[in-house]
Amino acid sequence: MVGWAIAVHGGAGVDPGLPVERQEEARRVLERCLRVGAAGLRAGLPAVDVVEMVVRELETDPVFNSGRGSALTRKGTVEMEASIMDGHGRRCGAVSGLTTVKNPVSLARLVMDRSPHSYLAFDGAEEFAREQGVEVVDNSYFITEENMSMLKRAKEANSIMYDYRVPAPGVDSASAGLEGAKVGLLMNGLRISVYAPETVGCVVVDSNGWCAAATSTGGLMNKMSGRIGDSPLIGSGTYACGDCAVSCTGEGEAIIRSTLARDVAALVEYKGLSLQEAVDYAIKERLDEGMAGLIAVSRNGEVAYGFNTIGMFRGCATEDGFMEVSIW
Template identity: 75%
Template sequence: MCGGNVIVERGWAIAVHGGAGVDPELPPERQEQAKQVLRRCLQLGSSALRAGGAAIDTDPTFNSGRGSALTSKGTVEMEASIMDGPRRRCGAVSGLTTVKNPISLARLVMDRSPHSYLAFDGAEEFAREQGVEVVENDYFITEENVGMLKLAKEANTILFDYRVPLAETCSKAAAAAAAEDGGGLQMMNGLPLSVYAQETVGCVVVDSQGRCAAATSTGGLMNKKSGRIGDSPIIGAGTYACGACAVSCTGEGEAILRGTLARDVAALMEYKGLSLQEAVDFVIKERLDEGMAGLIAVSGTGDVAYGFNCTGMFRGCASSDGFLDVGIWN
């Protein structure tokens, strides 16, 4: 914030998420692996902010690419978005099949194109024009995800990408049975949490001058129809940043889209005067209907908040006062 020619510095803060909806039986060693990744992301972002970096230059440190969810055709279609709060500039991409780092291309759409959103062939063409790193689609496909796609097809449903090997999930028969009647288990997107996974990643930042930025990246849903676009690249749904706050969402994309979750957090702060945590709590409780999701947020004054209505969300935050914390459960 500027007062005359004087720049008033505030405390910076950063929060990251690695997806909402966590299997309660997730092995402890895999929980710790996830926490280590979150800590590493926070350390990278914190280093940039500590050196005086702008919020918008910190977000791309957290990106989703290799291991993305597979479409029903066995291919990868990735999407991402980024938003710079001070001027409400944004960039988004969908349907990427060869771009190694989708969030980097979203940033280029914002900075080097007259548009806010590019998709499929147009986005791929723009990527080549800009000289970003591209790879064959096979690069993004892993053995684990091929197995999860087979499971999803046998259960005749869609599910979120999963990073726990198939041997650690419930049996295919149990998954199919649970998909029919719930099996007494908590469900997300048609399948029990033992075969559900979080693949969306997000980052929200406020720098020492109170500037907010947000970014979200994902591969989407396992066994999704080719061409499906979720909430992650949609400004106002999965991602939003303005002077008041920055928000990144994760979970059931269709529910997040219907609830315009990210923008609603900002609107409640701007028009109703709610605090950041009050706004987050309201949208999680009132805007998801029967959907399950979570979000992370920072305010222009340095506050950090999060919320989710499922069993857990991989998340972490750090701030200029030396605080650093990661968590999974409520």
């Protein structure tokens, strides 16, 4: 028997000027979710049940970029995506392009458990949701005044807003805490803005040593309709196996290119690296010029974080009573 452990994230990268009240709000949400997950683990729930339960909590709270409060497309709508993976048997489910499903992570779970497939998207995913009787709401439920304001600013600047924070053009990168980073980054010719909501994720190892991971997001603010990021892609934004579980956040296109989550697991499985060594190597060597972060747990109860941004909203709890929530 191993001791259980849980980690959560609310996105990689934090504006150093983020108001203290917003920081504290994020901390409270993460701490509440850790307590929900820890209670489930103490009750003997398997890891895959706990990651779904915790990510549902994060999707319901508009503080982060998933479910209610999701980033908006150019059209002012949401297209949400999520994935879940049970390392005990490497079963997985993923969804993209959701516009009415209240909790995308739970639909991903149903894809895993009740369909012959691993991934459903757009109209097919919505149809499956109705067949399964999951809770659906009007698209307006997910849209907040804050995100409408962000979309307006993004359109005015012809900009994409990422899950991480980048200094605006003209800001000295060292003073902003990004020494050596590029200032005024572009993606496909569009400037990346300095503020955006954040993707969420959870990784768990239960008392049996079984690992699971789940990730959920609304994607990029002002994204093209139909864009799919790393969060629903097994091996990129989410991965779990017998050795560990990983959930990623940040520049989705870079995470996809690096198959970041699977690389962490492969370094543990094939190279024998410790979990933290694997995370550190993947963040340093696999992202090229991309910016991202991740959380991970191992079957032995280890917890590891890594990010190459200013900060990452994150927290963890373990069976021995340890709990922390951090940003920087």
